[in-house]
Amino acid sequence: MSRSRALQYYIVARLLLAPLMLWTITTVVFLLLRATPGDPADAILGGRAPESAKEALRQQLGLNLPLWQQYLNYMGDLLRFDLGTSLTSRGQNVWEVIWQYFPATVELAVCSMTVAVIVGIGVGTLAASRPGTFLDVGGRLFGIITYSLPLFWVGMVLQLIFSVQLGWFPLGTRFPTTTTPPQGFTGLYTLDSILTGDLSKFFTALYYLALPSITLGVLLSGIFERIVRVNLKQTLRADYVEAARARGISEGKILVNHALKNALIPVITVLGLTFASLLGGAVLTEVTFSWPGLANRLYEAISLRDYPTVQGILVFFAAIVVVASILIDIINAYVDPRIRY
Amino acid sequence: MNWFQLSAKKWRSLIQFVCLFCVCLFLVVSCSNRPQTNAPAVNVPAGDARITIGTTNKPRTLDPADAYELAALGLVYNMSDRLYTYEPGSTEIKPQLATALPKVSEEGLTYTIPLRQGVVFHDGTPFNAEAMAFSIRRFIQNGGKPSFLLADSVQSVTAKSEYELTIKLKKPFAAFPSLLAFSGVCPVSPKAYELGAGKFKPNIFVGTGPYKLAEYGTDSLRLDVFDKYWGEKPANKGINVQILSNAANLFNSFRTKAIDVAYLSLQPDQIRSLEEGAKKGEWQAVSADGSVVTYIVLNMNQAPLDKPEVRQAIAFMVDRPLLSQRVLYGQAELLYSLVPKNFAVYKPVFQDKYGDAKVDQAKQLLTKAGFSKENPAKIAIWYPSNSPIRALIAQTLKALAEKTMDGILQFEVNTVDSATFFKEIPNGIYPALALDWYPDFLDPDNYIQPFLGCNKWSAVKGCEDGGSRSQGSFYYSDRMNELISQQRREQNPEKRQEIFAQIQDLLAADVPYVPLWQKKEFVFVHNGVKDVKIDPTQNLVYRTINK
Numbered sequence: 001m002s003r004s005r006a007l008q009y010y011i012v013a014r015l016l017l018a019p020l021m022l023w024t025i026t027t028v029v030f031l032l033l034r035a036t037p038g039d040p041a042d043a044i045l046g047g048r049a050p051e052s053a054k055e056a057l058r059q060q061l062g063l064n065l066p067l068w069q070q071y072l073n074y075m076g077d078l079l080r081f082d083l084g085t086s087l088t089s090r091g092q093n094v095w096e097v098i099w100q101y102f103p104a105t106v107e108l109a110v111c112s113m114t115v116a117v118i119v120g121i122g123v124g125t126l127a128a129s130r131p132g133t134f135l136d137v138g139g140r141l142f143g144i145i146t147y148s149l150p151l152f153w154v155g156m157v158l159q160l161i162f163s164v165q166l167g168w169f170p171l172g173t174r175f176p177t178t179t180t181p182p183q184g185f186t187g188l189y190t191l192d193s194i195l196t197g198d199l200s201k202f203f204t205a206l207y208y209l210a211l212p213s214i215t216l217g218v219l220l221s222g223i224f225e226r227i228v229r230v231n232l233k234q235t236l237r238a239d240y241v242e243a244a245r246a247r248g249i250s251e252g253k254i255l256v257n258h259a260l261k262n263a264l265i266p267v268i269t270v271l272g273l274t275f276a277s278l279l280g281g282a283v284l285t286e287v288t289f290s291w292p293g294l295a296n297r298l299y300e301a302i303s304l305r306d307y308p309t310v311q312g313i314l315v316f317f318a319a320i321v322v323v324a325s326i327l328i329d330i331i332n333a334y335v336d337p338r339i340r341y
Numbered sequence: 342m343n344w345f346q347l348s349a350k351k352w353r354s355l356i357q358f359v360c361l362f363c364v365c366l367f368l369v370v371s372c373s374n375r376p377q378t379n380a381p382a383v384n385v386p387a388g389d390a391r392i393t394i395g396t397t398n399k400p401r402t403l404d405p406a407d408a409y410e411l412a413a414l415g416l417v418y419n420m421s422d423r424l425y426t427y428e429p430g431s432t433e434i435k436p437q438l439a440t441a442l443p444k445v446s447e448e449g450l451t452y453t454i455p456l457r458q459g460v461v462f463h464d465g466t467p468f469n470a471e472a473m474a475f476s477i478r479r480f481i482q483n484g485g486k487p488s489f490l491l492a493d494s495v496q497s498v499t500a501k502s503e504y505e506l507t508i509k510l511k512k513p514f515a516a517f518p519s520l521l522a523f524s525g526v527c528p529v530s531p532k533a534y535e536l537g538a539g540k541f542k543p544n545i546f547v548g549t550g551p552y553k554l555a556e557y558g559t560d561s562l563r564l565d566v567f568d569k570y571w572g573e574k575p576a577n578k579g580i581n582v583q584i585l586s587n588a589a590n591l592f593n594s595f596r597t598k599a600i601d602v603a604y605l606s607l608q609p610d611q612i613r614s615l616e617e618g619a620k621k622g623e624w625q626a627v628s629a630d631g632s633v634v635t636y637i638v639l640n641m642n643q644a645p646l647d648k649p650e651v652r653q654a655i656a657f658m659v660d661r662p663l664l665s666q667r668v669l670y671g672q673a674e675l676l677y678s679l680v681p682k683n684f685a686v687y688k689p690v691f692q693d694k695y696g697d698a699k700v701d702q703a704k705q706l707l708t709k710a711g712f713s714k715e716n717p718a719k720i721a722i723w724y725p726s727n728s729p730i731r732a733l734i735a736q737t738l739k740a741l742a743e744k745t746m747d748g749i750l751q752f753e754v755n756t757v758d759s760a761t762f763f764k765e766i767p768n769g770i771y772p773a774l775a776l777d778w779y780p781d782f783l784d785p786d787n788y789i790q791p792f793l794g795c796n797k798w799s800a801v802k803g804c805e806d807g808g809s810r811s812q813g814s815f816y817y818s819d820r821m822n823e824l825i826s827q828q829r830r831e832q833n834p835e836k837r838q839e840i841f842a843q844i845q846d847l848l849a850a851d852v853p854y855v856p857l858w859q860k861k862e863f864v865f866v867h868n869g870v871k872d873v874k875i876d877p878t879q880n881l882v883y884r885t886i887n888k
Contacts, residue, residue, distance in 0.1 A: 038760025091541035292560035
């Protein structure tokens with residue numbers, strides 16, 4: 001079988017597996033939420049409401065039905081892409097909630113990943129190119145420290161230093177309340193401000209993004225730094241690199257043109273999965289920085305026992321991770337001919 | 342294009358382009374004016390006489406028929422008018438959209454309310470008795486979280502004429518006008534809202550108040566002054582509400598002047614720190630007695646709390662000043678009745694009868710009841726795991742008993758997740774528990790009937806249906822039920838006050854609860870911002886704030 005035909009089969013197989021993965025995840029989410037303590041009727045009507053009102057609501061929401069019947073209803077709704085309405089913000093569709101909060105999460109994820117990739121690959125390359133030197137040891141330390149530091153703690157400390165003490169960065173929001181945010185269809189303030197040609201709002205949006213995304217990005221960069229450093233070191237010892245050296249090519253060119261390209265292949269997998277997990281909600285970052293993203297909203301929904309919203313957001317996150325993992329597999333298969341499928 | 346097959350030259354130009362872009366971006370950012378933001382570096386929260394208020398309380402909904410928490414009710418309060426309202430610092434109601442206090446029929450069942458003319462909704466619809474009747478019916482029939490407040494007592498609502506409303510009650514209820522001052526019982530535009538179970542509009546608000554909703558974002562709200570408001574115009578140009586996810590961000594946002602006003606919810610240690618700053622003149626602190634009451638519930642169905650001597654011994658042993666200091670750094674008003682001090686009917690019955698830290702009397706009572714060091718009275722006290730304050734109350738009580746009671750009285754501290762905790766209270770599994778009460782409306786009745794009222798009782802199970810079961814004390818007394826009914830029927834304030842005095846005496850004798858304190862509410866305000874007030878229902882009054 002030719003490589004392109006094999007690749008097509010592989011892609012089809014991965015796509016066919018996606019619904020199975022989604023079904024497994026949605027079923028687990030459904031069962032876990034039913035296993036948690038607390039009655040949604042209490043959450044909606046409050047503890048002081050009469051029992052008759054709570055019972056009527058349970059009937060209205062189908063909460064008094066057997067579990068299997070609730071499950072079938074839930075799956076039926078999902079197949080129709082109906083995520084239901086929020087129990088706490090009654091009258092609001094869960095899709096509305098997602099589209100309202102998701103752009104903030106996307107914006108933070110993209111900026112953080114940009115920081116993480118630039119810092120991680122930069123430090124990793126530097127460390128690998130000078131083995132056994134101070135730079136190598138520094139890079140290793142950087143990787144370990146950033147990987148192991150708890151984000152909520154670093155976030156708090158950086159806010160104290162850069163916002164409270166130095167006053168360099170704003171605190172606790174995505175855009176100043178005194179200014180109307182950029183109006184656009186994407187909900188991404190940076191992009192919307194560019195699309196509307198308002199550079200002042202673009203820089204304001206960047207300014208507010210800076211501290212959360214740098215914090216998250218630097219902490220994530222440790223992962224990339226470690227992978228790049230290890231892979232680059234191995235690549236730099238490969239025969240083809242030795243051959244390049246023998247031909248008199250400079251170390252800089254070997255590093256950038258020959259070694260780094262190959263060393264970055266494993267980074268794609270990690271990058272894709274990290275990005276998917278960021279889109280799937282950097283809960284700690286969003287809560288620490290009061291970032292109004294979807295993960296922050298999920299946190300609120302969990303504390304209010306808003307089951308449809310929790311289910312809806314989790315299923316949405318799961319779909320992102322599934323799609324991202326399929327894309328990564330396909331890209332990997334495409335760029336790395338050594339992969340067998 | 343395969344990025345990994347780019348030539349060295351292309352890679353170099355790509356890197357050069359990225360570097361050049363970064364340098365240009367850096368130059369533009371550095372040379373341009375810093376954006377006018379609420380950032381600390383700017384330190385001008387809102388230079389246009391708009392006020393920026395920071396809070397961690399995020400509204401769940403803005404629909405008054407479904408709003409039941411402080412966050413939502415506070416916003417609804419400021420964007421709406423009610424038939425009756427409170428003056429800040431007073432628990433006496435006064436007419437707002439009504440032009441006078443209601444005329445009550447002799448049997449106490451029919452309330453006739455004259456309404457103000459010339460009022461319009463934010464969408465331009467005129468306000469009249471039909472609109473008010475629609476709003477009250479909607480509050481009841483849509484089945485929102487607070488609907489039971491009126492559903493339990495209102496028989497019918499009718500517009501008697503264009504500006505006169507008639508409300509018929511199911512049974513006499515002297516505190517009914519206070520219910521009409523509940524933030525959610527406000528008129529909403531019949532054009533913007535629908536009647537029907539579950540038909541809510543969580544993201545809009547169309548009422549008659551001094552502010553209209555201009556923008557409702559994911560972490561902020563903008564309220565603009567309503568230019569057709571019938572009453573006195575607000576002293577500011579509008580309000581920005583900034584919602585923060587945690588108390589640390591609220592604290593830091595205030596310190597960096599990113600917000601003008603910080604209100605709800607700061608931690609006790611943050612309040613203490615900001616109070617110290619206020620004493621140094623760095624900013625201002627405004628405090629008011631809150632309406633939230635903290636108390637200990639004693640389950641009368643469980644041994645040894647079924648013995649009155651044990652309950653009374655706990656009342657003797659409790660040291661409120663110490664507890665308040667350890668738990669809230671003294672940020673509370675000590676309370677010696679379930680009724681808060683804000684009400685004229687307040688009678689400090691627990692102070693008169695038990696006082697604080699009277700351990701000798703406590704020991705005598707326990708010894709009389711047959712307890713000793715060898716046979717101690719052991720009581721398990723429970724609290725929800727998400728409440729550090731109530732955890733501290735329970736731990737401090739335990740330590741207090743260990744230190745002072747010579748082993749005759751012992752507390753065991755237990756915790757459980759909050760959903761299970763509140764669900765199990767009416768099932769009577771907790772011997773003692775620490776709770777807070779957030780009133781639904783400001784009348785002493787709301788601090789008595791939900792605690793001491795009982796509709797059905799048996800000798801084995803105690804209260805089987807009623808307020809005391811919901812609270813977990815299972816208290817039942819024929820005399821108490823009679824007194825509660827009497828005060829609900831009584832329209833004469835003096836006579837009602839006498840009945841409340843008797844109720845509080847009986848409460849102190851039976852001790853199904855031990856009141857601890859009513860919380861103080863704190864607002865922190867930057868210098869230059871003036872006239873910040875909290876109304877007795879804990880709502881921050883927006884319209885008076887100016888700078």
